[in-house]
Amino acid sequence: MTKSGKKTKPTALFDSADWDFETLQRTYEAIEDIALEDLGLDVYPNQIEIISSEQMLDAYCSVGMPLMYEHWSFGKRFIHDEERYRKGYQGLAYEIVINSSPCISYCMEENTMAIQALVMAHAAFGHNHFFKNNYLFQQWTDAEAILDYLDFAKHYVTECEERHGVSAVEEILDAAHALMDQSVFRFRRPSKLKPGEAEERERESREHDEQSYRELWRTLPPVDAAELPDAEERELNARKAMLNLPDENILYFLQKNSPVLEDWQRELLRIVRNTAQYFYPQKQTKMMNEGCATFVHYYIVNELYDRGQITEGALLEILHSHSNVVFQPNFDDRRFSGINPYALGFAMMQDIVRICTEPTDEDRDWFPDIAGNDDWRATLKDIWANYRDESFILQYLSPKLIRDFKLFLLSDKAAQPHISVDAIHDEQGYLEVRKALAASYDVTAVEPDIQIVDVDLRGDRELVVRHSVQDGIVLDEKTRVDVLDYIGRLWGYAVRLEGIDLATGRNPYTERVEAPGEKDAA
Amino acid sequence: MIHLIDRRLNPRDKSLGNRQRFLRRARKQIKEAVDKAVSERDVADAGQGGKISIPSKGITEPRFRHSGTSGNHERVFPGNEEYVTGDKIQKPPKGGAGSGGKEASEDGEGADEFVFSLSRAEFLDILFEDLELPDLIKATLKETHAVKPRRAGYSNFGTTPNLNVLRTMRNSMGRRVVLNRPKAAAIKELEDEIEALQAKDDLSATERLRLAELVNEIEDLKRRQRAIPYIDPVDIRYNRFDPQPEPKSKAVMFCLMDVSGSMGQHEKDLAKRFFILLHLFLQRKYERVELVFIRHTHVAQEVDEETFFYSQESGGTKVSTALIEMQQIIKDRFPVSDWNIYAAQASDGDNIANDSGVCVDLLENELLPLCQYYAYVEILTEQEVARYAGTSNGKELWRGYQAVGEQSGKFAMKHIAKRSDIYPVFRELFAKGDKRDRVA
Numbered sequence: 036m037t038k039s040g041k042k043t044k045p046t047a048l049f050d051s052a053d054w055d056f057e058t059l060q061r062t063y064e065a066i067e068d069i070a071l072e073d074l075g076l077d078v079y080p081n082q083i084e085i086i087s088s089e090q091m092l093d094a095y096c097s098v099g100m101p102l103m104y105e106h107w108s109f110g111k112r113f114i115h116d117e118e119r120y121r122k123g124y125q126g127l128a129y130e131i132v133i134n135s136s137p138c139i140s141y142c143m144e145e146n147t148m149a150i151q152a153l154v155m156a157h158a159a160f161g162h163n164h165f166f167k168n169n170y171l172f173q174q175w176t177d178a179e180a181i182l183d184y185l186d187f188a189k190h191y192v193t194e195c196e197e198r199h200g201v202s203a204v205e206e207i208l209d210a211a212h213a214l215m216d217q218s219v220f221r222f223r224r225p226s227k228l229k230p231g232e233a234e235e236r237e238r239e240s241r242e243h244d245e246q247s248y249r250e251l252w253r254t255l256p257p258v259d260a261a262e263l264p265d266a267e268e269r270e271l272n273a274r275k276a277m278l279n280l281p282d283e284n285i286l287y288f289l290q291k292n293s294p295v296l297e298d299w300q301r302e303l304l305r306i307v308r309n310t311a312q313y314f315y316p317q318k319q320t321k322m323m324n325e326g327c328a329t330f331v332h333y334y335i336v337n338e339l340y341d342r343g344q345i346t347e348g349a350l351l352e353i354l355h356s357h358s359n360v361v362f363q364p365n366f367d368d369r370r371f372s373g374i375n376p377y378a379l380g381f382a383m384m385q386d387i388v389r390i391c392t393e394p395t396d397e398d399r400d401w402f403p404d405i406a407g408n409d410d411w412r413a414t415l416k417d418i419w420a421n422y423r424d425e426s427f428i429l430q431y432l433s434p435k436l437i438r439d440f441k442l443f444l445l446s447d448k449a450a451q452p453h454i455s456v457d458a459i460h461d462e463q464g465y466l467e468v469r470k471a472l473a474a475s476y477d478v479t480a481v482e483p484d485i486q487i488v489d490v491d492l493r494g495d496r497e498l499v500v501r502h503s504v505q506d507g508i509v510l511d512e513k514t515r516v517d518v519l520d521y522i523g524r525l526w527g528y529a530v531r532l533e534g535i536d537l538a539t540g541r542n543p544y545t546e547r548v549e550a551p552g553e554k555d556a557a
Numbered sequence: 558m559i560h561l562i563d564r565r566l567n568p569r570d571k572s573l574g575n576r577q578r579f580l581r582r583a584r585k586q587i588k589e590a591v592d593k594a595v596s597e598r599d600v601a602d603a604g605q606g607g608k609i610s611i612p613s614k615g616i617t618e619p620r621f622r623h624s625g626t627s628g629n630h631e632r633v634f635p636g637n638e639e640y641v642t643g644d645k646i647q648k649p650p651k652g653g654a655g656s657g658g659k660e661a662s663e664d665g666e667g668a669d670e671f672v673f674s675l676s677r678a679e680f681l682d683i684l685f686e687d688l689e690l691p692d693l694i695k696a697t698l699k700e701t702h703a704v705k706p707r708r709a710g711y712s713n714f715g716t717t718p719n720l721n722v723l724r725t726m727r728n729s730m731g732r733r734v735v736l737n738r739p740k741a742a743a744i745k746e747l748e749d750e751i752e753a754l755q756a757k758d759d760l761s762a763t764e765r766l767r768l769a770e771l772v773n774e775i776e777d778l779k780r781r782q783r784a785i786p787y788i789d790p791v792d793i794r795y796n797r798f799d800p801q802p803e804p805k806s807k808a809v810m811f812c813l814m815d816v817s818g819s820m821g822q823h824e825k826d827l828a829k830r831f832f833i834l835l836h837l838f839l840q841r842k843y844e845r846v847e848l849v850f851i852r853h854t855h856v857a858q859e860v861d862e863e864t865f866f867y868s869q870e871s872g873g874t875k876v877s878t879a880l881i882e883m884q885q886i887i888k889d890r891f892p893v894s895d896w897n898i899y900a901a902q903a904s905d906g907d908n909i910a911n912d913s914g915v916c917v918d919l920l921e922n923e924l925l926p927l928c929q930y931y932a933y934v935e936i937l938t939e940q941e942v943a944r945y946a947g948t949s950n951g952k953e954l955w956r957g958y959q960a961v962g963e964q965s966g967k968f969a970m971k972h973i974a975k976r977s978d979i980y981p982v983f984r985e986l987f988a989k990g991d992k993r994d995r996v997a
Binding site for chain 2: 056109110448458507
């Protein structure tokens with residue numbers, strides 16, 4: 036910790052566990068002073084809302100959003116969380132923060148004042164700064180528009196339920212939810228959404244959809260073209276060009292091209308797709324985001340203590356919950372459930388401060404560009420702005436941390452009777468461990484790569500979906516048929532899923548679901 | 558810069574809609590679980606909500622995901638204490654609980670059962686979902702002649718007891734203000750002044766003039782006061798009452814039971830369960846449900862619940878006495894115009910010779926026309942069940958009642974031998990519409 040700038044008179048901001056709005060305000064101002072003046076964070080305006088534990092449970096199940104359309108799966112999550120909470124299996128998060136402008140943080144009324152201070156530092160400044168500055172959020176989400184959009188979505192879904200019945204809406208949402216993971220643009224930026232524009236767009240797109248629907252039929256190649264020697268291939272190319280294939284965004288494709296959907300159903304697909312897109316950056320930066328917020332709250336509360344603004348008791352209480360949050364159980368521990376993003380993120384941020392200020396020779400070898408630059412604030416801000424989990428680990432996971440965490444790499448090959456230890460925390464293993472760990476944070480690699488590649492327009496309109504198999508890992512059999520079935524419902528005709536191993540060209544599996552009509556007839 | 562908002566008073570239960578959607582979605586599974594729970598539970602808490610667990614099969618949310626058992630996986634773990642590069646670890650036999658398998662159980666819930674709690678209302682809703690009270694609709698329609706006055710605004714006509722003072726005075730005041738009716742205080746003031754002037758002995762010319770002026774003025778005011786009455790007939794308003802047809806919302810349930818020596822505690826317990834289920838069911842349909850317990854041996858008497866279920870009596874069995882008692886009670890306390898009458902009779906089927914015919918006669922001619930529904934459950938031992946299984950035959954009373962069952966839509970009878978029979982039998986008795994099978 037650096038020396039505190041000014042020594043104020045050691046009067047604590049609060050000295051009891053109870054909080055009131057005046058104390059919150061006062062504490063917030065003290066935190067803000069450190070966050071902006073000392074750390075130099077750049078944040079959206081803050082809006083802090085105090086809610087009860089029931090409301091927190093409510094917020095939980097609608098994926099943390101203050102507004103969400105209604106669906107049974109949210110109810111399932113709610114019931115599940117509620118049951119666990121009531122039985123004491125699971126505490127509730129102290130806060131939920133929403134990537135919007137103003138940045139909304141929910142704090143629970145049950146929190147003590149010390150915890151409220153921690154939460155404000157964590158959410159209102161840590162997460163907030165990350166949301167505002169990280170390139171993924173900047174490029175892919177619109178903090179100003181999201182609440183308006185969700186409001187539109189909620190009303191639209193309710194309206195559809197009134198007009199078409201709850202179960203008709205549910206059918207579409209079920210199918211869309213199953214395809215959410217495969218329905219984000221990974222490489223091209225989705226068009227920007229301005230507040231209030233959604234309704235307008237919906238109307239326009241309805242007309243457009245109708246037109247493109249007719250296109251599908253009119254632009255079939257003329258008969259003589261089919262008789263040319265290369266006809267088949269040319270036809271395929273024409274088709275692909277027309278339908279923009281291959282398409283990685285399944286819901287987008289279905290929304291635009293499905294021959295059986297009605298306008299409102301297409302709009303529902305778009306709503307689910309947009310929600311998925313909004314959360315996509317969060318998926319890719321979970322560890323960094325938490326690391327950033329944890330680092331910020333840790334720095335701020337220590338600074339508050341150094342300035343005499345919080346008491347020793349409050350500091351201890353905060354540190355107690357801090358260390359719970361950043362606890363990393365070992366792989367053979369009963370509590371182990373993967374690498375804790377708070378633990379790894381926080382450790383890496385702290386480690387960068389160390390590398391900047393007190394580098395060892397090893398650090399100078401590994402990180403020549405930042406080691407000893409003595410400006411950790413700028414270094415961290417640059418990292419928070421320009422990396423995601425995968426690239427951050429690949430670039431900045433230091434040998435010291437690999438040793439601290441005692442990381443090791445296991446390789447499990449289906450053909451082998453045993454699992455082998457490929458690398459551990461030693462000189463030969465650092466790079467390999469780091470690369471493998473980084474890869475496990477690469478969302479595009481962790482999630483199956485599934486694309487729509489072809490449609491048989493002339494025959495039975497069978498839709499062809501391809502899963503690019505990597506490392507021989509196929510799709511889970513139980514779920515792949517179910518999900519394929521959902522695609523079939525949205526497409527209206529048969530769907531074929533091919534697993535193609537790109538490296539070997541082999542085709543380890545193929546699934547096909549019949550058109551919904553055919554199945555009923557059978 | 559900061560915006561602090563207290564949201565604690567905002568409506569909770571934002572997830573209620575989601576919860577209901579979930580319950581509807583999993584309706585079938587929940588229904589099965591609820592039925593199972595009821596047959597296992599004690600009577601006392603048969604109607605409570607509570608925990609149920611349903612198979613998570615119908616409520617999964619499938620996504621495409623990698624299979625944990627195929628292909629080559631690499632994964633980094635923390636906390637290595639013993640391994641060095643090149644170590645080989647035997648894979649656990651099948652099932653993949655190793656590094657690969659772990660991944661699979663992490664996101665999934667692992668367990669095949671989804672456990673959660675239902676509130677009492679939800680529980681009962683589901684429990685009685687496809688059950689219908691026989692002739693409920695007919696009864697409510699029939700009852701439209703029962704009327705009750707309801708407040709319906711104000712009217713210009715009415716009787717004095719219905720006078721609405723507030724409205725009347727409001728109108729009166731409005732009129733008085735508009736017409737500028739002189740206030741009593743104003744007159745009093747002038748009168749005081751006159752008094753003061755008259756009290757003087759010698760009045761000046763101006764004072765005398767003033768006095769005359771005042772007298773005139775008072776005269777004028779009083780005239781206007783008379784012309785503009787304090788309360789005019791146009792001010793008067795009465796409370797208006799509209800006679801509104803009122804559906805019957807009261808039900809009485811008669812529990813009739815044979816308590817002679819042949820009915821042991823086991824039989825009584827079964828009967829009690831049946832009665833309680835019926836009571837719960839009626840409670841959901843009616844605002845108010847009265848219970849009447851009639852026990853009988855060779856004589857019948859009305860008793861309280863405790864006595865009904867737990868005290869032993871000795872004597873013969875004469876069922877008709879109970880029916881006569883019931884008829885009497887209806888006549889005394891439960892006029893058919895106000896009450897929906899339900900009856901459930903439990904017995905082990907014994908009756909003295911010749912009495913069954915009397916019972917049938919009583920039922921057909923006296924009681925059934927008054928009742929909405931009359932259910933008879935015959936409680937048998939296991940051996941007896943085996944004997945009567947599949948036949949429509951039963952013991953003495955059953956054979957007698959069969960004649961009734963065939964003729965009337967209001968009568969049903971069933972055999973019960975063990976706890977688990979009760980709920981299915983109950984369901985059969987009250988199943989909606991055509992599914993109802995009056996006679997076993």
